[in-house]
Each structure stands twice: as C-alpha cells, then as structure tokens.
Amino acid sequence: xxxxxxxxxxxxxxxxxxxxxxxxxxxxxxxxxxxxxxxxxxxxxxxxxxxxxxxxxxxxxxxxxxxxxxxxxxxxxxxxxxxxxxxxxxxxxxxxxxxxxxxxxxxxxxxxxxxxxxxxxxxxxxxxxxxxxxxx
Numbered sequence: 328x329x330x331x332x333x334x335x336x337x338x339x340x341x342x343x344x345x346x347x348x349x350x351x352x353x354x355x356x357x358x359x360x361x362x363x364x365x366x367x368x369x370x371x372x373x374x375x376x377x378x379x380x381x382x383x384x385x386x387x388x389x390x391x392x393x394x395x396x397x398x399x400x401x402x403x404x405x406x407x408x409x410x411x412x413x414x415x416x417x418x419x420x421x422x423x424x425x426x427x428x429x430x431x432x433x434x435x436x437x438x439x440x441x442x443x444x445x446x447x448x449x450x451x452x453x454x455x456x457x458x459x460x461x462x463x
Contacts, residue, residue: 329452335423342419350402373456
C-alpha cells in the first residue's frame with residue numbers, strides 16, 4: 328500500500344475505535360496504528376500490511392490472554408464529547424472520499440481496469456516500495 332491509503336486506513340480505523348471504545352482508543356487505536364505506520368514510512372516501505380497484521384495479532388493475543396488489562400487496568404479516559412467523535416469521523420470520511428475520488432479519476436484518465444491493472448505503477452511511492460523490497 329502506498330502512503331495515501333495507509334493514512335486513509337489509519338484515519339478510518341482510529342475513528343472506528345474512538346467512536347466505539349473511546350476509553351481504549353489511545354492504545355487499541357493510536358498506539359497500535361502508529362506501531363505499524365511509523366516503520367512503513369521510515370524503516371521499510373511496502374511492508375505496512377505485514378506490520379499491521381503482526382501488531383493486530385499480537386494485540387489480540389495479549390488481550391485474550393490478559394483481558395483484565397483492557398477491561399479494568401488500563402483505560403485512558405477520553406472526553407466522550409460528541410463533537411470530538413464527529414470531527415474525527417468527518418476527517419476520516421473526507422480523506423477517504425477524496426482518495427476514492429482520486430482513484431476513480433486515475434482509472435478513467437489512464438483507461439485502467441481496476442481488477443487487472445496496477446493503478447499507481449508510475450508513482451514515486453510505488454517505485455520506492457518496490458525498490459526497498461527488491462522487486463524493481
């Protein structure tokens with residue numbers, strides 16, 4: 328995944344966690360997302376999905392092994408302000424809608440088939456991910 332899709336996913340996932348389990352959104356949302364996003368930007372591009380799968384797996388194994396941690400020991404209280412919930416969700420929705428619009432624009436402009444063609448082959452982010460993973 329290239330960086331716009333990583334940011335879009337992170338915004339969506341944080342909005343989901345913040346709205347559903349806001350007292351756990353600091354570590355079940357922000358920290359968990361940053362632990363896979365930071366390496367994909369600064370250590371190895373193109374490995375975000377692997378980082379995400381591993382961090383999510385470790386988190387779920389930990390929470391299932393020590394459920395009291397998430398339930399009673401470590402909630403980080405949020406404001407529970409409906410305006411904050413709305414702002415986080417709106418930011419996520421706007422960013423994701425803009426990205427989907429941009430993707431449809433690229434598909435139409437370049438006459439690509441979204442199920443058969445790579446959509447971002449000529450972008451610098453795509454090339455950097457390929458080169459860091461020995462695929463170029």
